[in-house]
Amino acid sequence: AQTxxxxxxxxxxxxxxxxxxxxxxxxxxxxxxxxxxxxPPSRQMILVIRQEAYKQQNATENRFSVNxxxxxxxxxxxxSDSQLGDTAxxxxxxxxxxxxxxxxxxxxxxxxRLTIIP
Amino acid sequence: EADIYQTxxxxxxxxxxxxxxxxxxxMGHDKMYWYQQDPGMELHLIHYSYxxxxxEKGDLSSExxxxxxxxxHFPLTLESARPSHTSQYLCASSESWTDLYGYTFGxxxxxxxx
Numbered sequence: 001a002q003t004x005x006x007x008x009x010x011x012x013x014x015x016x017x018x019x020x021x022x023x024x025x026x027x028x029x030x031x032x033x034x035x036x037x038x039x040p041p042s043r044q045m046i047l048v049i050r051q052e053a054y055k056q057q058n059a060t061e062n063r064f065s066v067n068x069x070x071x072x073x074x075x076x077x078x079x080s081d082s083q084l085g086d087t088a089x090x091x092x093x094x095x096x097x098x099x100x101x102x103x104x105x106x107x108x109x110x111x112x113r114l115t116i117i118p
Numbered sequence: 119e120a121d122i123y124q125t126x127x128x129x130x131x132x133x134x135x136x137x138x139x140x141x142x143x144x145m146g147h148d149k150m151y152w153y154q155q156d157p158g159m160e161l162h163l164i165h166y167s168y169x170x171x172x173x174e175k176g177d178l179s180s181e182x183x184x185x186x187x188x189x190x191h192f193p194l195t196l197e198s199a200r201p202s203h204t205s206q207y208l209c210a211s212s213e214s215w216t217d218l219y220g221y222t223f224g225x226x227x228x229x230x231x232x
Contacts, residue, residue, distance in 0.1 A: 033220070044224065045208065047219070105151070105166065110158070110159070111160065111161075113159070
């Protein structure tokens with residue numbers, strides 16, 4: 001079974017600064033997907049960024065980028081020029097790319113609560 | 119705007135009552151999921167479905183039940199609510215032809231059993 005670990009329960013950073021959230025995972029599979037989700041207070045969880053394991057290039061979405069280290073099984077999220085609206089819980093998640101029933105489930109980490117300070 | 123809807127948004131109910139949490143999506147997704155989110159915010163999969171008449175229990179044992187009679191509808195039922203059921207319940211759906219896009223989540227139902 002896969003596991004996802006987020007070792008930073010809480011983080012805070014000044015507005016406009018850069019912050020990096022850590023995520024490690026454990027799997028014996030070679031092909032899989034990794035995701036970062038954002039859950040603002042009392043609001044819907046939304047997808048921030050995704051990475052396919054077979055792609056070496058790190059994914060980037062505007063101010064959000066990842067550092068994907070496949071050998072180290074590490075998948076950190078970097079938020080540049082942080083904004084007040086970035087305040088949220090951030091979840092790292094893993095999904096197997098095997099298309100068998102039972103594998104298409106997201107396994108989540110325990111989350112990191114990020115606070116952007118004005 | 120996400121096209122997955124959960125009702126009610128908040129619910130306070132007495133012990134022993136039967137409740138149904140509604141989840142509907144308009145995206146035609148075959149796969150749907152229910153997660154329970156505890157006060158520490160950790161997410162636990164309690165039920166999932168890969169299509170009509172398909173339901174499976176998730177990783178976390180739950181006293182709730184689900185049904186999938188229509189593609190767009192995936193309700194969760196608690197026959198007899200207890201205080202231990204107090205939690206946030208998140209519904210999600212995903213494409214059947216690719217897992218690349220992950221899940222689309224509803225806004226959640228925050229349930230309090232008194």
